[in-house]
Amino acid sequence: MDANDLQNMLDQAETNDRRLPYEAAQVIRRGAEILKAQLPEIIVEARIGGAHPVTIARELHLTESYVYRLIRENPWRAVWAVERETSPGTWEQLKADERFADTSETRDSAQTVAEKVLQDVTDDLLDTEPDRAQRIRVAVYHADECGTGWKPRAVAPPEHGG
Helix, strand or coil: HHHHHHHHHHHHHHHCCCCCCCHHHHHHHHHHHHHHHHHHHHHEEEEEEECCCCHHHHHCCHHHHHHHHHHHHHEEEEEEEEEEEEEEEEEECCCCCCEEEEEEEECHHHHHHHHHHHHHHHHHHHHHHHHHHHHEEEEEHHHHHHHCCCCCCEEEEEHHHC
């Protein structure tokens, strides 16, 4: 039995008032236990990717208050770096000081983190070093995924994505 078979059985049980076979019930119960254990990580991952908590609740058939509580109780560590375009499509991190690279614990989406940091850095650079404010981007990574070859979870502005 594959995922499509199971989905078809669920659809038939829901729309045609057909009873699920015992084997399907076994798979669903096992999946429900796995889902229950992984639900906080699944919800946080969806939030990092930009899903709104209300949407997550609706799509997973959960209450909004439950989703908001899980997000509140499970912040993620965002790592961000300010980068400058050195040639078309090639980005280099600006010198690593507190203005240009940092980590923070957050409950926001990666894109929201990138946009907030970009605004702060751009304002700062326009005040102090206007030439450096051109062709910069903020790349946000998940701290748990740091390593060689890792890709940003979000980039601001989005048109400067990796």
